[in-house]
Amino acid sequence: MTESLLSGIRGNIAGMAWPALLTGPLASLVALAGELEASQWLPPAEIESRQYRQLVALAAHAVAESPQFARRMAEAGLAPADLGSPVGLRRLPVLKRREIQQSGASFYCRKIPEGHGPIRETRTSGSTGEPVVIRRSAVSQLFWRAISLRFHAWSRRNLAGRCTSIRANLPGVLVQPDWGPPISRLFETGPLQSIPSNTDVPELARTIAAFDPDSLVIMPSTLDALRRHCARNGVTIPGLRLILTMSETLTPPVRAGAESHFQVRVVDCYSSGELGIAALQCPESGLYHLMSETILMELLDEEGKPCRPGDTGRLVLTDLSNFASPLIRYDTGDYGELGGACPCGRGLPVLSRIRGRVRNLLRRPDGQRYWPRLEVDFYRELAPVIEHQIIQREADLLEMRLVVERPLTEKQETDLAELLRHAVSYPFRIAFTYYQREIPRGPGGKFEEFLCLLPDDAGGEAGKG
Amino acid sequence: MAWPPVLGAPLASLAVLAREMERSQWLPQAEIEARQRRQLVAVATHAAAESHYFARRLASAGLVPSDLGTPEGLHRLPVLGRRDIQQAGASFFCRTVPESHRPLSESRSTGSTGHPITVQRTAVSQLLWSAINLRSHLWWGRNLAGRCAYIGVYLELLARQPHWGPPMGRLFETGPLLGIPITTDIAEQVRLLAEFDPDTLVVYPNNLDAIRRHCQRSGSSLSGLRLILTMAEALTPEIRTAAADFFQARVFDCYSSGELGVAALECPESGLYHVMAETVLAEVLDEAGAPCAPGGMGRLVLTDLSNFATPLIRYEPGDYAELAGPCPCGRGLPALARILGRSRNILRLPDGRRFWPRLNPIRYRDLAPIAEYQIVQSEPDLLEMKLVVESPLTAKQEADLADLLRQAVGHPFRIAFTYYEGEIPRGPGRKFEEFLCLLPEEGEGQSR
Numbered sequence: 041m042t043e044s045l046l047s048g049i050r051g052n053i054a055g056m057a058w059p060a061l062l063t064g065p066l067a068s069l070v071a072l073a074g075e076l077e078a079s080q081w082l083p084p085a086e087i088e089s090r091q092y093r094q095l096v097a098l099a100a101h102a103v104a105e106s107p108q109f110a111r112r113m114a115e116a117g118l119a120p121a122d123l124g125s126p127v128g129l130r131r132l133p134v135l136k137r138r139e140i141q142q143s144g145a146s147f148y149c150r151k152i153p154e155g156h157g158p159i160r161e162t163r164t165s166g167s168t169g170e171p172v173v174i175r176r177s178a179v180s181q182l183f184w185r186a187i188s189l190r191f192h193a194w195s196r197r198n199l200a201g202r203c204t205s206i207r208a209n210l211p212g213v214l215v216q217p218d219w220g221p222p223i224s225r226l227f228e229t230g231p232l233q234s235i236p237s238n239t240d241v242p243e244l245a246r247t248i249a250a251f252d253p254d255s256l257v258i259m260p261s262t263l264d265a266l267r268r269h270c271a272r273n274g275v276t277i278p279g280l281r282l283i284l285t286m287s288e289t290l291t292p293p294v295r296a297g298a299e300s301h302f303q304v305r306v307v308d309c310y311s312s313g314e315l316g317i318a319a320l321q322c323p324e325s326g327l328y329h330l331m332s333e334t335i336l337m338e339l340l341d342e343e344g345k346p347c348r349p350g351d352t353g354r355l356v357l358t359d360l361s362n363f364a365s366p367l368i369r370y371d372t373g374d375y376g377e378l379g380g381a382c383p384c385g386r387g388l389p390v391l392s393r394i395r396g397r398v399r400n401l402l403r404r405p406d407g408q409r410y411w412p413r414l415e416v417d418f419y420r421e422l423a424p425v426i427e428h429q430i431i432q433r434e435a436d437l438l439e440m441r442l443v444v445e446r447p448l449t450e451k452q453e454t455d456l457a458e459l460l461r462h463a464v465s466y467p468f469r470i471a472f473t474y475y476q477r478e479i480p481r482g483p484g485g486k487f488e489e490f491l492c493l494l495p496d497d498a499g500g501e502a503g504k505g
Numbered sequence: 506m507a508w509p510p511v512l513g514a515p516l517a518s519l520a521v522l523a524r525e526m527e528r529s530q531w532l533p534q535a536e537i538e539a540r541q542r543r544q545l546v547a548v549a550t551h552a553a554a555e556s557h558y559f560a561r562r563l564a565s566a567g568l569v570p571s572d573l574g575t576p577e578g579l580h581r582l583p584v585l586g587r588r589d590i591q592q593a594g595a596s597f598f599c600r601t602v603p604e605s606h607r608p609l610s611e612s613r614s615t616g617s618t619g620h621p622i623t624v625q626r627t628a629v630s631q632l633l634w635s636a637i638n639l640r641s642h643l644w645w646g647r648n649l650a651g652r653c654a655y656i657g658v659y660l661e662l663l664a665r666q667p668h669w670g671p672p673m674g675r676l677f678e679t680g681p682l683l684g685i686p687i688t689t690d691i692a693e694q695v696r697l698l699a700e701f702d703p704d705t706l707v708v709y710p711n712n713l714d715a716i717r718r719h720c721q722r723s724g725s726s727l728s729g730l731r732l733i734l735t736m737a738e739a740l741t742p743e744i745r746t747a748a749a750d751f752f753q754a755r756v757f758d759c760y761s762s763g764e765l766g767v768a769a770l771e772c773p774e775s776g777l778y779h780v781m782a783e784t785v786l787a788e789v790l791d792e793a794g795a796p797c798a799p800g801g802m803g804r805l806v807l808t809d810l811s812n813f814a815t816p817l818i819r820y821e822p823g824d825y826a827e828l829a830g831p832c833p834c835g836r837g838l839p840a841l842a843r844i845l846g847r848s849r850n851i852l853r854l855p856d857g858r859r860f861w862p863r864l865n866p867i868r869y870r871d872l873a874p875i876a877e878y879q880i881v882q883s884e885p886d887l888l889e890m891k892l893v894v895e896s897p898l899t900a901k902q903e904a905d906l907a908d909l910l911r912q913a914v915g916h917p918f919r920i921a922f923t924y925y926e927g928e929i930p931r932g933p934g935r936k937f938e939e940f941l942c943l944l945p946e947e948g949e950g951q952s953r
Contacts, residue, residue, distance in 0.1 A: 046524070047528050049525075052605070053603075053605045053606065053629060054603035054604075054605050054606070055547045055548065055550075055551050055603055055606070055813055056544070056547070056629065056811065057540070057543045057544045057547045058529075058540040058541070058543060058544045058783070059522065059525045059526060059529055059540075059783045060521075060522075060525055061518065061521075061522055061629060061632065062517070062518055062521050062522075063514060063518050063605055064514050065514075067512075067514055067517035067518040067520075067521050068511065068512055068513060068514065068517040070517070070521045071512045071516075071517040071520040071521050071524075072509065072510075072511060072512070072517075074520065074521065074524045075509045075510060075520075076509065079509055090507070090508040090509075091508070093507045093508060094506065094507045094508045096507075097506070097507045155511075155513055179506065179511055182511060333508070333509045361506065361511075
């Protein structure tokens with residue numbers, strides 16, 4: 041399917057109308073996308089053997105360049121070559137977000153191989169509430185882009201169509217004539233509308249309906265709120281053909297609600313700031329395929345043993361292409377259900393469900409509901425916060441649950457409260473609750489960074505996973 | 506990165522183009538032609554602005570670049586001969602070349618007249634050349650991990666490498682490579698080849714024939730040889746069949762030149778020659794300059810669609826070809842049934858008739874101990890038979906050979922004999938032509 045997408049690329053060499061010639065980073069991207077087109081059909085055993093070969097190459101680099109990883113390996117009595125098999129890899133204890141946070145600079149590789157640079161930093165708040173900074177190499181970003189191309193192909197997206205994207209950290213609504221690079225350099229794309237994710241739902245619905253997109257990129261909880269608003273108020277988006285969801289768990293009710301109301305396909309992906317897109321929904325079966333060319337997946341039960349198809353377990357992922365931050369056996373904090381072979385014939389491993397990562401909408405006393413921007417990236421600039429969770433218990437009260445390195449001063453509390461009020465755009469009362477080691481997890485061990493515990497007046501079950 | 510491969514700029518460009526060409530070869534012929542016309546207008550627009558010579562050519566024909574976007578418009582542009590390029594000098598080349606097409610390289614192409622022409626080729630030309638090279642590997646089922654030997658024209662010393670070198674050696678695990686200078690004595694070539702035991706041999710047709718004959722005479726064999734790739738000279742059916750039978754190997758040919766790179770590759774299914782339409786637009790024209798129909802034989806006129814440094818637009822390299830209909834393989838790339846070499850390889854009868862002579866060389870050795878031959882028409886009614894022989898010929902043998910040749914060409918020419926020690930002298934670029942007409946003619950041909 042990527043093949044049919046790639047057949048439409050345009051080149052970037054002056055004067056060459058045909059054939060499409062590409063140079064520079066775009067050439068690397070399309071070459072890799074072409075490679076991924078072939079690799080997805082390899083037999084599972086072949087994919088696994090290539091993954092472990094790549095893992096050994098990565099581990100050999102990381103042992104030499106990351107003091108933290110060298111320590112992890114030494115403590116487990118392992119050499120890089122030992123990671124060349126599932127059994128060897130399991131001897132390495134999993135890596136928690138907090139370990140990354142606590143390792144500081146010693147986590148990262150001091151040097152990266154020639155050709156992997158430059159490095160960019162991604163700050164991720166994560167669904168488990170512990171912010172970390174991941175350095176991503178140019179190669180790892182290249183994979184991200186190539187997999188985005190695969191996402192376009194698998195979802196059979198109309199690139200020439202109008203697209204609306206709901207995004208965090210935007211100052212306001214933006215409309216651009218195309219989807220932006222790299223996709224707009226390779227294809228003639230339609231226009232793009234970007235809307236801040238903390239936009240009030242009625243306003244969101246109005247803005248989207250006015251633009252009338254062909255495809256909509258949105259988080260599941262926002263999608264559900266949008267769908268309910270549209271249903272209640274008769275708002276229609278007549279041109280909509282495809283909804284792409286990401287960043288949160290897409291629950292079956294949210295998917296079914298959107299598909300039946302908007303009469304469109306909903307295609308989901310599993311992504312994170314640390315790892316990029318780790319899994320995509322299969323265009324044929326609807327199951328999730330791991331992006332094995334860059335992510336090695338393990339699904340572990342409570343005892344740390346590998347799950348069998350049908351079992352639910354912790355998702356432990358290894359980024360095979362990031363030579364700047366060794367995310368090797370990284371515990372994502374998410375849960376998934378292992379699938380069997382996919383009927384599509386692709387050799388990429390399968391998850392039948394991805395659980396966890398549900399966030400709720402904030403509800404303001406004036407009735408506005410939206411996805412809150414919590415500005416968690418700045419907490420650590422104000423106070424020694426290790427973990428956070430925001431709970432809306434009452435209509436005008438937010439509870440800030442914290443694990444801290446040392447007690448906060450009054451000034452630090454005031455600063456945090458002000459930051460939070462500013463971030464969510466409403467003068468809530470803020471209460472602080474402190475925990476010793478970690479904030480208690482909900483049922484099934486799941487953690488949600490923001491949780492609204494108010495009863496839902498619309499009778500829905502927004503955001504419950 | 507052990508897997509999957511992540512490629513930096515030049516190799517990534519090649520990999521992307523190769524994939525693109527995997528697809529484009531299957532486009533319908535009409536679609537290919539439409540894309541070629543669009544690209545031709547782009548190259549002509551650039552050339553009209555940057556090459557004084559091309560601007561003059563267009564203006565003299567009363568044309569603007571967009572006129573070349575149709576077959577009728579293109580036909581109104583007079584063809585460009587090798588001599589035109591020689592005479593145009595620096596005004597022929599584009600003054601500026603888009604940055605993304607740089608750097609430039611020079612390709613000198615030898616001519617039979619001893620007047621080489623120099624063509625500037627761009628990084629884009631080079632990229633397309635490499636992609637076509639990759640295509641040839643795929644088409645001909647070449648074993649990249651195998652041992653490859655080539656007889657090199659520009660090689661001065663024996664070359665041995667553990668792999669094929671860039672770009673193939675960077676993209677694939679390739680086997681070892683042996684390069685033998687074409688000036689090496691045939692017996693020594695055979696000895697080196699037998700010692701190396703190649704899987705693939707890249708060679709000029711007449712050199713191949715000499716190797717085959719030597720092996721046959723001396724009882725040597727190249728037992729590992731599976732694939733023979735020929736280029737640069739016309740591959741006659743006799744040479745092809747003899748080599749395929751003797752070595753029990755597949756033989757594939759390509760049509761290339763220093764000016765245009767590889768312009769056509771032999772189809773792996775049909776044996777026809779597919780024009781590399783992604784970079785070359787080919788016309789086959791009859792004596793009146795009108796396009797030939799499939800089955801028709803005519804002058805080959807080529808346009809390089811991707812060279813933004815040297816406008817080779819409607820360039821006549823001096824070769825003749827027979828246009829074929831659609832190829833049974835299903836590829837949309839135009840097909841040529843035969844490429845017949847240069848006009849200098851055409852026999853001219855005193856009454857003005859012209860044709861490619863059948864020389865019937867298979868029978869020469871039945872009549873006399875001939876090691877090598879070449880037939881040269883130096884006067885309208887005289888054919889000179891240049892020979893290397895194993896022992897001096899008798900008068901009877903000379904008379905029999907002369908009779909056989911007269912019969913083969915269908916005219917009672919006078920026949921003269923000239924004998925050489927070792928080998929018959931090669932032309933520029935070490936190319937060998939079994940028949941050469943030296944009578945003066947307009948727009949003389951050149952190298953292949």
